[in-house]
Amino acid sequence: MAFLGSLVNKFKQGLEKTRAALVGGAQGLRNLLTGRRLDEALIDDLERSLLRADVGVKTTTSLIESIRAEFRSGAITTGDQVIDFVKARLRDLWPAQDRALLGAPAGSRPTVVLVTGVNGVGKTTSIAKLCQLLRSQGKSVLLGACDTFRAGAVRQLEIWAERLNVEVVKGAQGGDPAAVAFDACSAALARGVDVLILDTAGRLHTQDPLMRQLTKIRSVVAKQIPGAPHETLLVLDATSGQNALRQAEEFQKSAGVTGIFLSKLDGTAKGGIVIAIKDATSIPVKFVGLGETPEDVQAFDPGVFVEALFAE
Numbered sequence: 001m002a003f004l005g006s007l008v009n010k011f012k013q014g015l016e017k018t019r020a021a022l023v024g025g026a027q028g029l030r031n032l033l034t035g036r037r038l039d040e041a042l043i044d045d046l047e048r049s050l051l052r053a054d055v056g057v058k059t060t061t062s063l064i065e066s067i068r069a070e071f072r073s074g075a076i077t078t079g080d081q082v083i084d085f086v087k088a089r090l091r092d093l094w095p096a097q098d099r100a101l102l103g104a105p106a107g108s109r110p111t112v113v114l115v116t117g118v119n120g121v122g123k124t125t126s127i128a129k130l131c132q133l134l135r136s137q138g139k140s141v142l143l144g145a146c147d148t149f150r151a152g153a154v155r156q157l158e159i160w161a162e163r164l165n166v167e168v169v170k171g172a173q174g175g176d177p178a179a180v181a182f183d184a185c186s187a188a189l190a191r192g193v194d195v196l197i198l199d200t201a202g203r204l205h206t207q208d209p210l211m212r213q214l215t216k217i218r219s220v221v222a223k224q225i226p227g228a229p230h231e232t233l234l235v236l237d238a239t240s241g242q243n244a245l246r247q248a249e250e251f252q253k254s255a256g257v258t259g260i261f262l263s264k265l266d267g268t269a270k271g272g273i274v275i276a277i278k279d280a281t282s283i284p285v286k287f288v289g290l291g292e293t294p295e296d297v298q299a300f301d302p303g304v305f306v307e308a309l310f311a312e
């Protein structure tokens with residue numbers, strides 16, 4: 001339990017802004033509901049609070065409808081019961097689908113993780129975090145700098161790699177990203193590393209070339225390492241609200257995404273976005289970023305998330 005407690009605490013710190021908006025403060029759920037008798041007006045206030053926090057129309061509507069039904073049947077009569085009800089319903093939103101990183105079959109190496117997403121969402125930083133997390137589990141990691149497009153991108157990855165003491169396979173600025181992916185796969189095979197993480201460029205997802213480039217990288221990788229990439233992580237910036245949802249829908253269609261790394265959850269009052277993503281796509285959120293250092297990462301656990309959101 002101490003371990004769970006420290007997870008909740010770390011999440012709680014990262015979610016400070018979200019908690020202030022959704023749960024704390026004058027209009028927050030706790031002040032709104034604690035010690036109050038439930039009535040129709042209070043249910044309307046609750047609906048506005050949920051929508052303001054970007055919980056999303058679909059989930060908010062379904063929550064509010066069931067609360068209203070429970071109220072009218074007399075099953076729920078107080079605000080405190082509503083808080084427990086909302087917590088339980090939010091926890092149930094995420095079925096017990098596997099949120100672990102997908103990997104190579106037992107006994108074979110390497111696991112290849114392709115990291116994608118638009119510019120500035122936090123791909124490179126999230127790779128440093130993932131690298132740190134994997135290293136702490138005793139795994140060896142190699143990085144591939146396939147963002148050959150943006151000036152400085154390779155150097156940024158190299159700086160993280162030096163700090164984390166892992167190697168980077170790179171190519172020339174402006175070169176072919178698929179060629180870098182090819183070299184990175186060869187190196188990962190030759191060195192017998194556990195995990196290869198590929199950074200990619202993030203030009204606009206609406207631009208066809210980006211999707212074409214990702215397809216080319218995927219096929220080069222699959223030719224060398226059958227079944228790879230095992231995991232394609234889409235990085236979404238939690239502070240970007242509706243844009244993050246649009247990106248999730250777009251990348252789900254064309255990029256073979258298998259998981260979401262939700263970055264910058266520490267920087268938003270609208271942490272309800274985690275719930276809205278669940279509404280909009282079937283891609284599991286696997287990791288969340290809660291700051292700018294490699295340690296600021298957690299595996300996403302709905303129970304811990306909800307507990308941290310509502311913790312005193």
Ligand SMILES: Nc1nc2c(ncn2[C@@H]2O[C@H](COP(=O)(O)OP(=O)(O)O)[C@@H](O)[C@H]2O)c(=O)[nH]1
Nearest residue numbers: 119120121122123124125263264289290291292
């Ligand atoms: N507060 C906060 N900032 C982050 C987080 N992840 C990334 N950033 C910042 O977002 C900016 C863009 O990150 P970068 O990794 O370069 O994005 P990329 O273009 O997708 O590779 C940098 O200033 C990072 O420090 C996070 O979880 N929390």
Ligand SMILES: [Mg+2]
Nearest residue numbers: 123124147153
């Ligand atoms: Mg980058």
